[in-house]
Amino acid sequence: MKTEPSRSASIGFDIFVAIVAVAAVMVVMSLLVSLAIFVGTLDEFAESRSSEINKQIVMNYEGYINSVIETANYIQFASFNLDLGRDAAALEAIYRSNADIKSDVVSVYLFDGSGRRLIGPQLDFGTGNDIAARPWFRSALALEQVFHFNAEPQTSIAENRDEGVIAVTKAVEFLDGGATEEGVLLIELDRQAISDLARKSNLGQGGHLLILDEAGALLYSSEPEPRAMSERSHRLAAGMYLGAERAVIGGQEMALNVNTLVHTRWRIVTVSNVNEINDARARLLGISVLILAISIALSAAAAGYVSVRISRPIGRLKETMLRIEGGDLDAPIEVSGQREISQLSHSFTSMVARIRELMASLVDEQKEKRKTELRALQNQINPHFLYNTLDSIVWLAEHKRNKDVITTVVALARFFRISISKGQTFIPVEDEIAHIENYLTIQSIRYVDRFAYDIAVPPEMLGMRMMKLILQPIVENAIYHGVGDADGRIAITGRLEDGRMAFAVSNTGYGIGEEKIREMYDIMRGGGERGGVGIRNVYQRLKLFYGDAADIRIDSVPDESTTVTVFMPAQPGQEG
Template sequence: MQTIGNVGWKLVGVSYMDEVMVTSETLNRSLPKLLLALALIVIVLSSVVSRRISRPIRQLEMSMKSVERGDFDKLASSEGPLEVKHLADRFNMMIGTIKLLMKQIVSEQESKRKYELEALQAQINPHFLYNTLNTVVRMVGMNRNADVVTTITSLSKLFRISLSKGNAIISLEDELEHARNYLVIQNIRFKNKFTYSIEADEQVSSCSTLKLIVQPLIENAIVHGIEPSVDEGHISIKARLDGADVVIEVSDNGLGMTEERLNEVRAGNVKSAKGSGVGVMNVQERIRLYYGAEYGLSFESELEEGTTVSIRFPARRIEQEGRVADDE
């Protein structure tokens, strides 16, 4: 009941007890359903918002894992909340910077490898020309004109191949021709103390190779195997294909090595009292530097029987070598 002030009327509201009870019961029944509906709405909204935030973060995490595996091409997606977008953009900028730095490092390493190859190449037998010219002078004094002509001709061919227009890669045919001219000169110099033979499978002649990898091994065979021996020596050079690789074997029937010395050489200690072993180490380093650590030299030797040094590197044609160089 309520009194209306100005007119003095009484306003009376009447409610039946049964209706109040029915309304209360209906409200009690509806309230849990309403709360459940509100909870479902909250859960759905939370899930949507969570997915919108977490999905870009998961994508960013996947991009980071790809980078850990070495895949720098998968960039983070610039979606989601503003903070996540900024984080993804910064991550992508970081990846771009890393890729640029990696390209620079590869370029620098390639230049370094080229300079190292050139430096190693320059170390090959700087005394050889001096010794050969001395031999020529002595032969001129003894009127051995035919030997002088042969020596000078072989020397000119040898240096023509050595220069090879500044190319570090030549055909295996040219490399074996270079070895043949070297053997001619050394055979004259050592007064026919040894014979030699060169054999090559037809398939390997057009394969490419680093230049001047056979000649240091021939020199090593002469100095350490043939020259100290009292018997006439023989040097054999064979080139063949072995699967996807080229194998060149340089053998001599000289003094050979003891088992202990052979193990030292296989372990990389090729230095000796007579000669520094720079030539053999040079060949090993150049092959591994250019082709990879799985390639290089292997040694077999038996005392008083002789030594065989094998060179192994991948079989590539000259045109393939050009494409490889372009790719690098």
């Protein structure tokens, strides 16, 4: 059964596409998932890092503020049982030593409730009268329990000191002449300390920190002048009271973290550069694309290799099968390739071998059968002729034509010797010619020279072999049909034509019509049953043995001649 090579794709192509598609889908999916996880982790990492930095900075400030508060508490504690009236010198010493010990404390003062200086260094000229009006003084008395940090731009109130300071104040009680009085403790901190603390932090390129007061006003920015980012980061941070946000400031991705500052109502805002996340993300994306390309290329190569390994032996097997399908049973069968393929090839090989065996035995059987048939056909010729000839001999003997009887009997003897020819089917052309000469001899005696004949066979054909008893029935036919009138002629010519032998037997006479010729062909091919046994016998024997290589042609020229030509393969003079 022959199937058309369908339009569906080949095995190799299917395997290739399947492998590449699966690999591509898997790689893309795993890349997407890992990319998502990675970017998420990266974000988390950046968030936690910026919040850690923020915490670190806030802790630095807390430590600083706590140390200031401890100083204030210590001063209060140390002066607890000291009376301003009795122990003024001791109190002065406590205040002065605390101001001196800490490098960032500019000065320490105690004022009474009206803003009069009680302890502390000399005031700067002209500042003495307005202490009670200063915001830090008023707020300390307004809310007694807590420390007040005032970061308004201001310089120290102490004489000969002009540092920028932060005023830390608290309402305190003190003893004066045995009575408990209320006053205000002031510690002036060097503003520089805040900047120094900010400098310790690493917030990345463009990173800075802001300190906002409770109203959201900017108390401090660590960004160096000119402050390119502070304005925007301050605006962003103004609405934030805790937590973190991301924003792009000045083209950089920044994380804003807000925290409270201990003992104050201030907020510290750290603005740290997390732009590296963008870089890392871009780098990761690039690497992912590269991995994708490489893995697809690799899988394509692997898929190509595998598909070729599988499909090529199959393809070769297919070609072999096609050839065998076309009839070439001896085509060599490729048995290499994967195990399945070679098993398939082996099975196919043994199948072909089996077919070959079967065919060979079939051919043998056919040959045997043909031989049998051939023999039977050959055997049909003789009795008929023998009867006629013996009839002639009887007739000759009755007419006392002894010489003719001798000639006829001798020819008959020769005729039969050749007919028998040791049981061989094939005989040299020379013998076949001799055979018909004997036959013609017999017939010419029988028909008393009512016809003339002549035989012309080129000598190179004489040594060739041919099936015996082919020409005799044809010649017999020619005599019966052609030799009606006197002067009849029978010509037997042999020639070689396109590697075939052709023997033409022609007889003079009325010729035969088209219809008759068609009828004769029909008879030859076994159509009708009547007459022409001889020529049909010849035709069937030729076809039996030579197949298409042999043929019989009948030509006729009306009122002139009829020619029957027998074609058969030219066989050299060896036993065939």
